[in-house]
Amino acid sequence: MSNDGVEFVKAKLLADGWQWKIYDDGSGHLENAEGKSYFSFDYVTQEYVDLNRKWRFMSYYPDSTPMDMFMAEMEMDIVKSGIAEYSNAFQRIIDLQNRLYHFDRYSFSPSFRDYMNVYNHIDEMYSVLLEYEKAAKIENELDLSMVNKLGEFYSNYAICNLLTDSHIGILIDAVEIERDWGQDVPAKVYNIYELICLEQGENEAPTMQM
Numbered sequence: 001m002s003n004d005g006v007e008f009v010k011a012k013l014l015a016d017g018w019q020w021k022i023y024d025d026g027s028g029h030l031e032n033a034e035g036k037s038y039f040s041f042d043y044v045t046q047e048y049v050d051l052n053r054k055w056r057f058m059s060y061y062p063d064s065t066p067m068d069m070f071m072a073e074m075e076m077d078i079v080k081s082g083i084a085e086y087s088n089a090f091q092r093i094i095d096l097q098n099r100l101y102h103f104d105r106y107s108f109s110p111s112f113r114d115y116m117n118v119y120n121h122i123d124e125m126y127s128v129l130l131e132y133e134k135a136a137k138i139e140n141e142l143d144l145s146m147v148n149k150l151g152e153f154y155s156n157y158a159i160c161n162l163l164t165d166s167h168i169g170i171l172i173d174a175v176e177i178e179r180d181w182g183q184d185v186p187a188k189v190y191n192i193y194e195l196i197c198l199e200q201g202e203n204e205a206p207t208m209q210m
Contacts, residue, residue: 012119013075013090020071030074032084039074043067048074051081072119089122096129100136100162106199108157118153125153132162139166144174144189151188160195168196 011018017033026043041048046058058065118125175193178185
């Protein structure tokens, strides 16, 4: 809602009571239910005050950082700092991802950028992860379209660590077969194949970790 040049926007990733207060001149801040403010910012100059009260530039300075990306990053920082908790809707995404993610498989690590689309598509992201959780239980079968669905929300690096060992094997076989027959391989699938090869060594054939 807005009032007298001020817009209040609910913090989508944080528990109830957190909101952004945004003025019509492009400045604003995040505040909790008691009105304490964090991350005062000037979107015009692409600057904000971090949790150590130091002025910093936004992620894509001197280019403009998308406002929802800035909001998502700051809200995650609030939780990581122990100041607040995630909303129930976002916490269930975190919990589901942590059940699926293979943190020790490759050196790839998830980052806040793997969550950027979720800021406006929380329900859609949860549905895709839930769909893949069901698919992950079927070891010897993978619909490669699932890779593209995950790609709507996750980086190629993150997808490498979301796929099961069995599904990685299926993906590798599919790419090798299509290449042997001179067929085009979907870009998303091939990019993930290349990352797996890169991680395991430029001259080594990709192998599954047991």
